[in-house]
Amino acid sequence: MSSFRETPSQTAGPYVHIGLIPRQAGFAIYERELGNVLVSPTTRGERIRIEGRVLDGIGAPARDALVELWQANADGRYAHPADKQESKAQDLQFRGFGRAGTHFETGLFVFETIKPGPVAGRAGQPPMAPHVNLWLVARGINLGLATRMYFADEEAANARDPVLALVEPMRRPTLIARREDRAEGPAYVFDIRLQGEAETVFFDV
Amino acid sequence: MALDDEFLQRDLSQHPPALTPGYRSSVLRAPRAPLLSLDATLSEVTGPVFRADELGPLDHDLIRNYAHGGEPIGERIIVHGRVMDENGRGVPHTLLEVWQANAGGRYRHVNDRYLAPVDPNFGGCGRCLTDETGAYVFRTVKPGAYPFRNQINSWRPAHIHFSLFGSGLAQRLITQMYFEGDPLIRNDAIAGTIPDASAVDRLVARLDMNAAVPLDCLAYRFDIVLRGRRQTLFENKLQGA
Numbered sequence: 001m002s003s004f005r006e007t008p009s010q011t012a013g014p015y016v017h018i019g020l021i022p023r024q025a026g027f028a029i030y031e032r033e034l035g036n037v038l039v040s041p042t043t044r045g046e047r048i049r050i051e052g053r054v055l056d057g058i059g060a061p062a063r064d065a066l067v068e069l070w071q072a073n074a075d076g077r078y079a080h081p082a083d084k085q086e087s088k089a090q091d092l093q094f095r096g097f098g099r100a101g102t103h104f105e106t107g108l109f110v111f112e113t114i115k116p117g118p119v120a121g122r123a124g125q126p127p128m129a130p131h132v133n134l135w136l137v138a139r140g141i142n143l144g145l146a147t148r149m150y151f152a153d154e155e156a157a158n159a160r161d162p163v164l165a166l167v168e169p170m171r172r173p174t175l176i177a178r179r180e181d182r183a184e185g186p187a188y189v190f191d192i193r194l195q196g197e198a199e200t201v202f203f204d205v
Numbered sequence: 206m207a208l209d210d211e212f213l214q215r216d217l218s219q220h221p222p223a224l225t226p227g228y229r230s231s232v233l234r235a236p237r238a239p240l241l242s243l244d245a246t247l248s249e250v251t252g253p254v255f256r257a258d259e260l261g262p263l264d265h266d267l268i269r270n271y272a273h274g275g276e277p278i279g280e281r282i283i284v285h286g287r288v289m290d291e292n293g294r295g296v297p298h299t300l301l302e303v304w305q306a307n308a309g310g311r312y313r314h315v316n317d318r319y320l321a322p323v324d325p326n327f328g329g330c331g332r333c334l335t336d337e338t339g340a341y342v343f344r345t346v347k348p349g350a351y352p353f354r355n356q357i358n359s360w361r362p363a364h365i366h367f368s369l370f371g372s373g374l375a376q377r378l379i380t381q382m383y384f385e386g387d388p389l390i391r392n393d394a395i396a397g398t399i400p401d402a403s404a405v406d407r408l409v410a411r412l413d414m415n416a417a418v419p420l421d422c423l424a425y426r427f428d429i430v431l432r433g434r435r436q437t438l439f440e441n442k443l444q445g446a
């Protein structure tokens with residue numbers, strides 16, 4: 001019995017940085033800007049870096065995109081009242097949200113965060129493998145695109161994940177980040193392909 | 206785990222499709238495969254929560270939040286409205302962020318090369334949390350139209366970009382607000398990505414003389430609707446029985 005209709009989406013355009021990450025647009029205005037570092041020194045969990053590019057239909061990096069990340073804490077609980085997984089601890093030092101602009105030259109987006117734990121699935125379904133939720137806007141994108149990033153080193157959990165199970169097996173690799181062990185710590189590399197061969201799976205959530 | 210906070214399915218007919226060749230930037234950035242429908246999980250019914258004390262006292266006042274010894278040039282306006290869901294319920298305490306060009310149509314952005322000048326007293330962004338009823342208000346100057354490289358004589362109507370979170374990830378929305386009476390709207394390639402003319406009309410803010418401040422500031426009203434939640438009255442009764 002909905003009586004109103006959702007406001008239509010419009011592209012965030014090429015200057016999305018002004019509104020959402022003004023330092024990248026070239027000026028400081030907010031004392032506290034929402035950024036790409038999700039951790040504080042006391043956040044629980046394994047520190048990881050997530051990085052990738054957003055590639056268009058000819059493989060060129062979108063260098064004006066904004067990527068947002070939403071994830072559960074190290075135990076697999078979201079910092080939100082609708083998450084009632086009482087057996088898992090909350091982490092008051094972790095909101096679980098970050099946003100990053102792709103770099104104007106390299107096209108890379110980067111997050112510094114922790115690896116999330118597995119999250120309960122829907123009633124009657126197995127738990128969801130550790131994953132982060134990504135949401136992406138840019139010039140040329142008319143409606144924000146939602147996808148998920150899973151972790152290549154969680155093979156057993158990924159094999160039971162109820163959302164990956166919905167994805168055509170050929171396309172599942174588009175949702176799985178590659179792990180690289182670097183001197184600074186583990187990094188997960190995840191390129192998002194907007195179009196064409198190996199197009200990333202995007203969800204209507 | 207039972208979810209009592211599921212959102213109504215998105216009515217995609219109210220949104221632009223991904224591929225809209227009239228807006229050329231969409232051509233290489235539109236996914237070709239259909240979106241994969243997902244039953245909501247905890248990952249989509251939750252979303253970030255923001256606190257009022259994370260914002261600065263002037264964050265919602267674009268006339269003053271970047272003033273460097275003067276005020277920005279332009280027509281002073283208040284923009285206000287209510288954020289609600291498809292059931293007409295206000296969406297309280299949600300983060301609303303806006304950005305816009307200055308009165309001359311120029312953005313304070315390292316990549317904007319338009320010849321209109323940057324205004325030293327105008328940043329062009331603001332943010333606020335909605336109140337307990339979903340109401341919001343900010344103050345700014347009316348943005349100017351600006352050209353963009355779609356065709357050689359393509360101009361954007363005056364607009365303000367809006368970003369909203371809602372109470373769960375599935376409600377996340379970015380859109381643009383236009384101004385009543387602007388003749389550039391009907392030829393705009395970006396407004397034109399929306400197939401339904403009545404949907405475009407819901408992006409047009411109305412002049413609101415009742416909210417204007419005499420001798421100071423005009424006002425426009427822009428209400429925003431986010432996705433509704435499924436009505437689960439019956440199931441709730443069962444659970445409570």
Ligand SMILES: [Fe+3]
Nearest residue numbers: 013361364366
């Ligand atoms: Fe714009």
